[in-house]
Amino acid sequence: MLNRKWTMYILHHSHTDIGYTDLQERIIYNHIDYIKTAVNTAKEGYKTGSADKDFKWNCESYYCVERFLEEATEEEKQDFYAMVKSNNIGLSANYLNFNDLVDKEILSKRTKEMVEHFKAQGIDVKVAMNADVNGVSLGTLDVFLDNGIEFLFTNIHTHHGMYPLYQNQKPYYWENKDGKRLLVFSGEHYNLGNALGLVYNKNLNFMTKNYFGENEKQKAHIETLKDNIVSYLTSCEESGYKYDFIPTCVSGVFSDNAPPNPDIIRTIKAFNEAYGDDIHLEMVTLQEFYDKIKDRVKDAPVYKGDLNDWWANGVASTPYAVKHYKEAQRMYHLCERLDDHGKISKKEFVREAEDNLLLYAEHTWGHSATINNPYDTMVQNLDIRKTSYASKAHEASAKNLNRIAHSRGDKLRYYDLNGKIKAINASDRKGEKVVEFYIEVWKYPGVKVICETSGQEMVTQLSSHPRGVLISFIDFFEAKEEKIYRFEEAAGKDEIINTRVAYIGAERVKDIVNDYDPKSYKLPYQIENAYFKIAYEIGKGVTSFYNKVDHIEMLKQGDARFFTPIYENTKIRTNVYEERRRLGRNVRGLHAKKYIGDLTEVKVIDDGEIFTTIELFYELEGTYFSSVVIKMYNTLPKLEFKYKIAKKLSTDIESIYLPLTLNNLDAVLYIDKSDAIMRPGMDQIPGTCMEYYLTDNGLIYESKENTILIQAKDAPLLYMGELKHHPILLCDNKEENNKRDVYSWIMNNTWETNFKMDLSGFAEFCYTLDLVKTTNAEQSFQTMKDNGYGVVTFMIDEK
Known part of the structure; x- marks a missing residue:
């Protein structure tokens, strides 16, 4: 017997994987349709007075909402906003389920954009949820807090990972370095509701077997659901859970990227009619869940520090694409530094870079069969498409960087044997900096480089470049200073052996300890x-x-x-x-x-x-x-x-x-x-x-x-x-x-x-x-x- 009356809050959602179950574009299009289906389900329920008027759907990630708003008619948009206001549709300020590759600045811009968009519709976005992923960085905590988000609901999947604080179903306050706090509820696996049986499935899934064993005697759906819920809540009571409510997420089917399922609200009503005096099930949006618990968990402990990601290791499975992504990210920010007012960069290239940097940092990576069937066409397609996000981000930023450099004098040529270069310190700090440029040339014996500002001749070094010769020197720069240098071809320096000093032999090997050339003999x-x-x-x-x-x-x-x-x-x-x-x-x-x-x-x-x-x-x-x-x-x-x-x-x-x-x-x-x-x-x-x-x-x-x-x-x-x-x-x-x-x-x-x-x-x-x-x-x-x-x-x- 349970020792208290319980309320179980049911949050119906679809775990967003941009990949894993199908081609990325198919998944995105499906999620657009899911939102339309959920809106129409509730809308029809209000028309007919059926149970569907109490149906609630949570949009786990804003990315799917963003795509829906791009595709929707004006009528569909207004219906969507109305269903958010009536608490039939829940919003989440989580743009996507990320790993720690995500760029904080870009994520903050996109989160602010979301909050402002819905504020203009009379809707305050104060909550976020994620599922599956095993971490959230301190930088992302700042993004939430800086954009007015007050609550985060996490649903960690402990496959090669684990929830924090040694226990799940636990509220805590997460404090950043400035002393601001985010209320976090660290929940269960995001398919707990499916394991419990909120969605009927005659074939037991592995989670139900893990949680409740394998009962050979089949019972009616609602009775089995009751047994499973009682078993789970008893476990919570025995492990010291002190509240009289508990949340569970549920998907329309036991899968990622699952559709909305109106049968869930009917199951909830049937359960409450039978067992509601002891355990009350309530379908809620994320905002409703926060509103219902925030005053009841004020005694939750406070923690500081990073919620480090167990799944971070996955990114190193694609080391070549990650390298490409990191350069794309640096190039994006270099464009900001060189064009800090955004007058030269094309806005569509900026947006394209941001969109694709965000998509590449999304946690999913590839298809579920990537390891056990690497030959499969869909596996190959998802892998190539994932890599394309890094490449498209790189391409968009490269386009802008070319425009910026051209606007600042780049002649778009690299063949001059004599000419001028401009060098721009991209840093906010002064100091000695390495300056390098290359000339596409077959042979270049020597160079003379003179700073036009000071008239100083620079000490230079020539080395090999894949397209010719690389010229390097060091100079002092003020913050963001730009300098112009003249360069001209010079005679090479032929090494003449000093036969009067014992440092090299006739075979031109420098292997003798000496003071004349104290460096060469040591280099091996x-x-x-x-x-x-x-x-x-x-x-x-x-x-x-x-x-x-x-x-x-x-x-x-x-x-x-x-x-x-x-x-x-x-x-x-x-x-x-x-x-x-x-x-x-x-x-x-x-x-x-x-x-x-x-x-x-x-x-x-x-x-x-x-x-x-x-x-x-x-x-x-x-x-x-x-x-x-x-x-x-x-x-x-x-x-x-x-x-x-x-x-x-x-x-x-x-x-x-x-x-x-x-x-x-x-x-x-x-x-x-x-x-x-x-x-x-x-x-x-x-x-x-x-x-x-x-x-x-x-x-x-x-x-x-x-x-x-x-x-x-x-x-x-x-x-x-x-x-x-x-x-x-x-x-x-x-x-x-x-x-x-x-x-x-x-x-x-x-x-x-x-x-x-x-x-x-x-x-x-x-x-x-x-x-x-x-x-x-x-x-x-x-x-x-x-x-x-x-x-x-x-x-x-x-x-």
Whole structure:
């Protein structure tokens, strides 16, 4: 027997997956039709006085509403607004169910647009819901709060994930850094209502079996529903649930992207007639649910920190498209910096970029059969369409960037052997900046570059470019300053051997220790400037990464050795689906093997006045080719490095990592997620994931005097901890969690459903490392972002 009278609030919705069940366009069109069906169902119910007048439908994501409003007639729009006002249609300020790739600025613009649109219709949007996804970033919390959203209803699916706070069906207040609070109700799986039996199905689904077992004796629908509800509520009472209400979501059928089902309201009425004295079922919109509980949960606890996403690892199943997306995102914001009043950018290109950046960051990725049937045409179609969102965002921003550069003088040519360039500091910060431009030419022996403002001749370096020659130099820029430089072809510098000094032999090999050329003989073993020294040895790998400013050895031995790629493999012993399902929240099997790159060759690529570049070649299991290219600037506390890989095809469970651990710094580690800054393992809601994190830009090691910034431009996923199968510790906010090893998790295929298995391909994944004076974490990340945009250069006409 239950120990209280209960009210169960029923929220009918369709979990929005842009993919997974069908082609993306089909799904979007279906959701438009679902809204029309729900409106017409309730409208007809009012006309006839039937039970359908009490039918309620919740639009889980605003994206579907946005598409509906584009397609709807004026009459359909007015009917929709009327049904929102009558509480037959519920709205949610959740634009889509995202992962942490989502761009905070764009999401905030779109959320504000929604709130203002409905305000103009006399409707206040104060609530949001999501389903399935396993996280919401601190940046998204700010988006909600900045746009007047007061309540978030979450329905986490614990497949390879988990709800926060060690228990679901739990209200709490989520506080941001400014002290603003969002009421959150952390609910059950979004198909709980289907598992209970709110929608009759003679074939038991796996959730019903998980929750209530398999009863061979068939009962009438309403009686079975009562038994299941009583069983579930008894469990809630026994586990300390203290309220007399509980929510459950339900879909029209037990599936994602499911249609509205008017039978649910009839089932509710039949149930209440039979058992309503003890348990009352009430169909509600999201706003109604919030209104009914907000005064009853004022004693809910308050938490700060990130609701880290368990499903973030899925994005690394498409590493090449994610790299493309990240560049599209940077290009979008670079356009904003160069055209801050929006006078040059075409608005339709801006909107196209925003639409597609949002769509790519939506959580679904591929078809449900991506792993167990990768040959299927629909699987291929969904994968290509998903990638197209990143590409269309890239294309739209590239179009605007071309227009902006042209408006600022770009002559749209790169063939001049003598001419002028314009260099624009895209940063809000002054400082020494690297300036680079290329000339499409077969041969260019030397160059002379003069700053027109100062008359100073720049120290330059020529290096190889895929289309000719790259010219590099360093100059000081004020914030957003632009400079013009003249360049002209010059004679090359022939190296003449000084035969009077013992530093080189007749075979032109510089292998003698000497003071005449104290650098060249060391390059096969180390590179060095005033800030760093990196040593390496074939057969041993990187042996030192010394910080000359702080006088500490930063290289950690073992798995986390910087500049050293790692491959991890779990062989398939069952089948490609089952082996992955068994992982749970681990990302490798118990029998996983780890392979650390074996350094087999060192090549000096460039050694000049501006920088030195070396390439470290590794033999690494799972790859046809694997190398790390390191560019060290002679006069800057800056490194650029990239991992080049030719990945083999395999159906095994695989991961590629590049360690980013720095040792002995006595530093606090920070990352940025959706433009919010946090200390992983510490600044999180208790009970959340701390295995891995999806970042905006990268990570910083903040020490007392100096801070090291590591920007991961192309590979945003970070793994923390040991590279072995282990019991999963949920976040307990201890300081020691922040001291774990850090890896760039470049690619993986750990999922058994909608994330890709095929990791094969060619790519380079780029990183930068800067050493700066410590200020605060926000300033450091702003510096990192500014450095990422760099100096924009192009040839201009001579005048």
